[in-house]
Amino acid sequence: MPDQKKQKLYEELALSVELGRPKDTERLLEAAVAEGETAKSLVQKGLIPGMRKVGADFQDEEADIPRLLCAARAMQKGIDVLQPYLEEGEDIHIGKAIIGTVEGDLHEVGKNLVVIMFRSVGFDVIDLGVDVSDRQFAKAVQDHPDAGILCVSSLLTTTMPAVRDVVRKIRSIDRAGRVRIMIGGGSVTEAFAKEVGADAYTENAVDAAELARAFVFGNEEEVMNRITGKTMMNKKKRSGDTE
Numbered sequence: 001m002p003d004q005k006k007q008k009l010y011e012e013l014a015l016s017v018e019l020g021r022p023k024d025t026e027r028l029l030e031a032a033v034a035e036g037e038t039a040k041s042l043v044q045k046g047l048i049p050g051m052r053k054v055g056a057d058f059q060d061e062e063a064d065i066p067r068l069l070c071a072a073r074a075m076q077k078g079i080d081v082l083q084p085y086l087e088e089g090e091d092i093h094i095g096k097a098i099i100g101t102v103e104g105d106l107h108e109v110g111k112n113l114v115v116i117m118f119r120s121v122g123f124d125v126i127d128l129g130v131d132v133s134d135r136q137f138a139k140a141v142q143d144h145p146d147a148g149i150l151c152v153s154s155l156l157t158t159t160m161p162a163v164r165d166v167v168r169k170i171r172s173i174d175r176a177g178r179v180r181i182m183i184g185g186g187s188v189t190e191a192f193a194k195e196v197g198a199d200a201y202t203e204n205a206v207d208a209a210e211l212a213r214a215f216v217f218g219n220e221e222e223v224m225n226r227i228t229g230k231t232m233m234n235k236k237k238r239s240g241d242t243e
């Protein structure tokens, strides 16, 4: 395919994800595959940039949760369409993550959003559900030795000690330091993450997925600085502090 046509295709694909139009995503991908485009380049140059754009809009409070979900649905459709075209040994998954809401806590909406965002940036996600004990988290880590990231969600202040227990338990079984632990949800903060020895905290699902990707590709410091800066700006915006 000529370069100019390719570029236009990638842009249209990205837009179909950004606007949350799975039928357009499917149509464009089928035509592209028929013309010999590889699944991997379509994901990397079309689908992911589209999802990133919505993620950035969400962070800037220019996109809301329904828009994020529509985009994630188009992204997922794209991945489903491309799956059969992947070459043997070729994998669009960038890594595996385990996620759950801590014991005693039944809140799942935020966790589910984290799952969607992780899947949309290429993670294979093992979702343990809600009310997950430290033992269950530990068993999942042992059952999935290829999982490099563990996400712990907690919405209740009463379940904060359970987050600490999970971190402690995972550290005790993961002596080699294979697993990065990320925490999030309304009850926890960056300071709490530091206090309990988690590797990261993020305020929302988009940042979480971006940071998890960075853990895989080794540029977490740069992404963490960007996210922390943005979080502080958002806090100031919300409090009306323009300094």
Ligand code: B12
Pocket: 104, 105, 106, 107, 108, 109, 110, 111, 113, 114, 150, 151, 152, 153, 154, 155, 156, 157, 158, 182, 183, 184, 185, 186, 187, 201, 202, 203, 204, 205, 206, 208
């Ligand atoms: C919906 C809801 C419920 C539903 C949950 C339904 C479900 N299936 O999830 C129900 C009705 C069951 C419920 C029950 C209770 N709830 Co409730 N609930 C809420 C509510 C209104 C919304 C939560 C939500 O879904 N938010 C939307 C999602 C998208 O946001 P989020 O969860 O924060 O997730 C985002 C980030 O935090 C982050 N994130 C989330 N998880 C993770 C994980 C990682 C690793 C990372 C990096 C990021 C991340 O990404 C997400 C997306 O950007 C909140 C109020 C609020 N405004 O948050 C109260 C709230 C959380 N509930 C509260 C309470 C007290 C309770 C009950 C104890 C009430 C009662 N007396 O029975 C029970 C507890 C039940 C239990 N054992 O869990 C309090 C908690 C107060 C506190 N500080 O402890 C809140 C804050 C309400 C309040 N203002 O008092 N609740």
